[in-house]
Amino acid sequence: MNKILYCCVISLLGSAFAKAQSPQYSKIDSTMLRSIYNYNLTESDSYEWLDYLSNNIGGRLSGSIQAERAVDYTENEIKKFADRTELQSVMVPKWSRGTPEFAYIQLNDLSTINVNICALGGSIPTRQEGLKAPVIEVKSLEELSSLGREQIEGKIVFYNRPMDPKKIQTFEAYGGCVDQRYSGAEEAGKYGAVAVIVRSMNLRLDDYPHTGFMSYGDLPVENFIPAAAISTNDAEKLSAYLALDKELKFYLKQDCTVWGDVESFNVIGEIKGTRYPDEYIIVGGHLDSWDLGDGSHDDGAGVVQSMQVLKTLKELNYKPQRTIMVVLFMNEENGLKGAREYAKQAELKNEKHIFALESDAGGFSPRGFSFDTTTKQMKVIESWKPLFKPYLIHFFELGGSGADVGPLKGANTVLAGLRPDSQRYFDFHHAANDTFDAVNKRELELGAATMTSLVYLFDKYGIEN
Structure with missing residues (x-):
């Protein structure tokens, strides 16, 4: 094959290959x-x-x-x-939400501060009269596990890990903290918590609680506990009050139903x-x-x-x-x-x-x-x-x-x-x-x-x- 013919063949093959590789x-x-x-x-x-x-x-x-x-x-x-x-x-x-949820922080002087919450999808209700209990704040499921039953039993677990504002891709920030919403009640229920409150998945501070799906996983039904989201503004407020008063109580009432x-x-x-x-x-x-x-x-x-x-x-x-x-x-x-x-x-x-x-x-x-x-x-x-x-x-x-x-x-x-x-x-x-x-x-x-x-x-x- 002479050089000119060889070059033509190679050129044609290259063109055909390019067509096969890209439209x-x-x-x-x-x-x-x-x-x-x-x-x-x-x-x-x-x-x-x-x-x-x-x-x-x-x-x-x-x-x-x-x-x-x-x-x-x-x-x-x-x-x-x-x-x-x-x-x-x-x-x-x-699953249905029922009547609007209601919640407040109760301080030691018995004064109360209303906060914005909403039940998480799939949650059970509270008792008809609601429930009131001390609060323990954690930043992760791992921190919860490290505390053990002695510090958690009988309390409301407050998950307060915010979305990471440094993440430019906001879905990465969401993925970095949504486990507390999805699995928070399941994990807290293992240690005898009576309810969970989860910081809303929201990058800004406002008064809107954000719902979302939660699961009890393999938790026995008798260990199911109510789960609710709290607005980011009120999460900040609750955390600040807890820093001043570890003995404060939190009241919540929700009327949701799992069908x-x-x-x-x-x-x-x-x-x-x-x-x-x-x-x-x-x-x-x-x-x-x-x-x-x-x-x-x-x-x-x-x-x-x-x-x-x-x-x-x-x-x-x-x-x-x-x-x-x-x-x-x-x-x-x-x-x-x-x-x-x-x-x-x-x-x-x-x-x-x-x-x-x-x-x-x-x-x-x-x-x-x-x-x-x-x-x-x-x-x-x-x-x-x-x-x-x-x-x-x-x-x-x-x-x-x-x-x-x-x-x-x-x-x-x-x-x-x-x-x-x-x-x-x-x-x-x-x-x-x-x-x-x-x-x-x-x-x-x-x-x-x-x-x-x-x-x-x-x-x-x-x-x-």
């Missing part, structure tokens, strides 16, 4: 993304859908009548643009693929929310953004190669039953999911995505970044996706999570101020457009095997 792009992709953003910023329905979910239905706690109404509403809306809809049955836990499991539904809608109809791309959020606010950021925003992905593609007359589905999962907040049921049914049907995207981090300005995938596929994804640069989307990171798409993890499935700016998210997370007025219309629409753009690219180019 080829053209102005068509940039034009499509521009159309997606233009449509969402001028004709999107996402804000109106969220308005209805938040203000006409309200907080959608798993097993509640509001959750049932949300299922009906979103299914009817999705029917207007999807080729097919389905309600996927799933049994979910039911049996009830039937609910995942809401599914699809646009059928034209070339690979048996390859699935899903986009979704969780339809349930906590009951203190109306769940606009967590996760009404993700629900309507996911619905908007399908409607945008439909309205732009895009014919997907693969079947694109919106899945609104039930029971993410206190059990993840909807996500597990969806993954179970997908496995039983031997469905091939190539990509699953979740929005569950609030309706703030989108910054990009995190991906749970291979380094090989990540290189392809990173090559798409220039397409997103005009929209100020720059965060493409390997690691992490979303709780509801997590059960779909497999060797040939790329999982992803939308990553909005998170600095204010925990101001609202699981609290009474998570309401419609806290969501900015334009930021919500930008998130929906960003999700649609990524779904379009995965549909067009598939994944690297």
Whole structure:
């Protein structure tokens, strides 16, 4: 083989290898993304859908009548643009808050200071007359264990480890202290505590207690104790008073009820693929929310953004190669039953999911995505970044996706999570101020457009095997 022919062969092989490793792009992709953003910023329905979910239905706690109404509403809306809809049955836990909680600090002179608390999801109630006991403050489950039964029995354990403000990624700060909320009652119950009070998962100081899921683990039922969150302002106050008076008492009353499991539904809608109809791309959020606010950021925003992905593609007359589905999962907040049921049914049907995207981090300005995938596929994804640069989307990171798409993890499935700016998210997370007025219309629409753009690219180019 002469030198010129050899060089030509090598050049052709190199070109073929490059094509195999990375999709080829053209102005068509940039034009499509521009159309997606233009449509969402001028004709999107996402804000109106969220308005209805938040203000006409309200907080959608798993097993509640509001959750049932949300299922009906979103299914009817999705029917207007999807080729097919389905309600996927799933049994979910039911817990209700009951009458508003009440609590105060009682000092040695018998004066009292009212504080803001809320029961944690899954907690048992106090006695009807409430309970009053001395308080012991700890910063961690490890510190609790080191104290032992002698110092804990008969007392209310006050977990007061704040979210770390030095963490730029606020979800890391949340992950660094949420164990006290989830496992605090289980661990304190082992040592004879009568209740637990947990500092709210919130980076700012305010008067809103933040609820969230807790578990008693393997604790015997007779050792279950009431669990409540206290606002960050009142956590600071309680800690300061304890520093002055170790003998003060804390009173709390809550009227929550743990019921049996009830039937609910995942809401599914699809646009059928034209070339690979048996390859699935899903986009979704969780339809349930906590009951203190109306769940606009967590996760009404993700629900309507996911619905908007399908409607945008439909309205732009895009014919997907693969079947694109919106899945609104039930029971993410206190059990993840909807996500597990969806993954179970997908496995039983031997469905091939190539990509699953979740929005569950609030309706703030989108910054990009995190991906749970291979380094090989990540290189392809990173090559798409220039397409997103005009929209100020720059965060493409390997690691992490979303709780509801997590059960779909497999060797040939790329999982992803939308990553909005998170600095204010925990101001609202699981609290009474998570309401419609806290969501900015334009930021919500930008998130929906960003999700649609990524779904379009995965549909067009598939994944690297």
